[in-house]
Amino acid sequence: MKKRITLLGGGSWGTALAKLLSENGHMVTVWLRDEEQCRELTTERENKKYLPGVIIPDNIVFTSQINESLKDAEYILIVTPTQKIRSVLKQINSEYKKNKIIINASKGIEMGTMCLVSDIVREETEDCIFADLTGPSIAKEVVAKMPTAITVACEDKKAASEIQDMFMSSYFRVYTNDDVVGAELGGALKNIIALGAGISDGIGYGDNAKAALMNRGIVEIARLGIAMGADVETFFGLSGIGDLMVTCMSKFSRNWNAGYLIGQGYSKEEAAKKVGMVVEGISTTYAAYELSKKLNVEMPIVNAMYDLLQNNADVKETVNKLMLRDKKEEKL
């Protein structure tokens, strides 16, 4: 059935999801804060900055009026950088953020508050159902209609199944899951590990190092997840190890690319600027570091990444410290 969906954000992932939803027959509106960009997208039907070369279907509406964009919406799809979500939701009149189904497609943790996106949505909206759309899904491959499998995590089974139907297509397979916290944590924290994988590649370490990072990375992600009430099984799924694999291995990943540049000697600011799109792993490193301290969860890779980003620690020395920690059993 045709649904009315408004996207908050139209960068590379927003554009890709708007295109997919429109091609699935839904009525899609995209809110962007920049009026000039709305005009360009409306007339040129191409997102030159974030997804050049992709033709945007004619029936997608772009607007810079946030309340107007939500008047008829049944579903709200959040696709803005995580650190901006709260301020975006605050701009919406209360009547338009009440009793809606809110789907989050962003992957990060809010700095300062340590909130997951589900917490932000709970605090900034009223009586809404929250779902998290997450998993290994590089926007450039989705717009090229390459096979992709993803998860929708939602505690409300009916809403989960509606969202599954809404996104499913011949090249986009959607699974459901009811572990929202686990799915959100997997999506957010894999960005930190991918940044680390990029650094490892950037300084010239090999595949052994990257495999170790990925494997020990998912272990510490699961450790934090367990402390926060998530189901450990979720971390073996698409939103966990699945997304970790693609983000650490894809040359399209912005987190991997930013890490690679840092490994080559650029500062985090220069690397983020060069990538030119959101690098969620940087801000999420700070939030995850605070969370691990608060919950007393051992997260050596997150600590190392914090040291690199916050204290400009030397990369090789940091890796040495990681390797020479106390001997351990291979356990969660």
Ligand SMILES: NC(=O)C1=CN([C@@H]2O[C@H](COP(=O)(O)OP(=O)(O)OC[C@H]3O[C@@H](n4cnc5c(N)ncnc54)[C@H](O)[C@@H]3O)[C@@H](O)[C@H]2O)C=CC1
């Ligand atoms: N690109 C991808 O392949 C995927 C991205 N994601 C996630 O989706 C989220 C968005 O990522 P992308 O679209 O790729 O990022 P992007 O950097 O391509 O685009 C970000 C969008 O947010 C807008 N924006 C930035 N600051 C804003 C503010 N203060 N208020 C309102 N809008 C603002 C930008 O104008 C742009 O439209 C991230 O959390 C990312 O981790 C998830 C899966 C795949």
Ligand SMILES: O=C(CO)COP(=O)(O)O
């Ligand atoms: O989340 C993603 C793939 O699932 C996209 O990762 P990047 O933000 O690193 O490009």
